[in-house]
Amino acid sequence: MSLKNKLLLSLCLLTLVGCSSENDKTVLRVGHTLDTKHAVHKSLLHMAAQLEHYSDGNLTLKLYPNGQLGSEREMVELLQIGSLAMTKVSAAALESFVADMKVFSLPYIFSSRDHRWQVLQSDIGEDILASLEQAHLRGLGYFDAGSRSFYTCDEMVNSPADVEGKKIRVMNSQTAVKMISAFGGAATPISWGELYAALQQGVVDGAENNPPSYYLSRHYEICPYYSLNEHTSVPDVVVSSKHVLDSLTMQQRQWLKQAMNDAVQLQKSLWLKAETEALAAVKAAGVEVIYPDKTPFFEAVVPFHQSFNNTLVGDYLERISVSKPKAGTSNE
Incomplete structure (x- = not known):
């Protein structure tokens, strides 16, 4: 990151907190490095809409795309101190925080896309997400990042x-x-x-x-x-700050889980479409x-x-x- 961007990020940190109350609404701030045309951003927008629906407008997401808040590693570090609520990060970028994540960067461990999703949504995938706790993080779910x-x-x-x-x-x-x-x-x-x-x-x-x-x-x-x-x-992982998630009520965490599941289902279909279109292009x-x-x-x-x-x-x-x-x- 350039000196100018580091200064901008430092300024942002002076005012940014992961979770805040605005007009009796709880707002969770979410950063990622991708542009607004990407399947991940579209899926996070869907997650935001679903979360607002489930919570009757009491819990919302505010998205910061295009690396506005820094690199993947920098945003994970913001999660660790509670200055950001959530981010989308490649599992590969998480291996320097938690050793369990290394397995996803190994070549040819899955036999097919079906097998990959079978693993991610099994006890294996859940155990790897749970390992993030030791780094003051919580894994909310996986997004498809293809091969x-x-x-x-x-x-x-x-x-x-x-x-x-x-x-x-x-x-x-x-x-x-x-x-x-x-x-x-x-x-x-x-x-x-x-x-x-x-x-x-x-x-x-x-x-x-x-x-x-x-x-x-x-x-x-x-x-x-x-x-x-x-x-x-290597899958993408939607990660939250343990500090921020622990500050939510049990009901709010349930709404967030429902919205995350909805986003995962949409992202799966958007990703397949994006792969086909990209190869054709x-x-x-x-x-x-x-x-x-x-x-x-x-x-x-x-x-x-x-x-x-x-x-x-x-x-x-x-x-x-x-x-x-x-x-x-x-x-x-």
């Missing part, structure tokens, strides 16, 4: 051999860094807002992300090769899109998975593996 794949500027990634030696932008996640190393690449953590310029200037050779992010960021203008190897499926813009054989990618990360044996993350991996649908069952 992350490689896009590059100069040549297509057909196999791990094509990643070797390439500088690939990743999120600020040590697990993501190690994953790229497993493929033979040089992982380079760069903030999302700085990535377009980094690609343009050749600081990195490519990046990895889901179709809507690749499209909305306009990274396809610089990186016209998109290889849908779908190495990770980048193809129309001249991007070469391929679906490579995933087997070499699977094989390249087996030692990486094994490195988590006899650890907390390894225990989660085992539980997720056991939950995979049996052969012959219907999957996407």
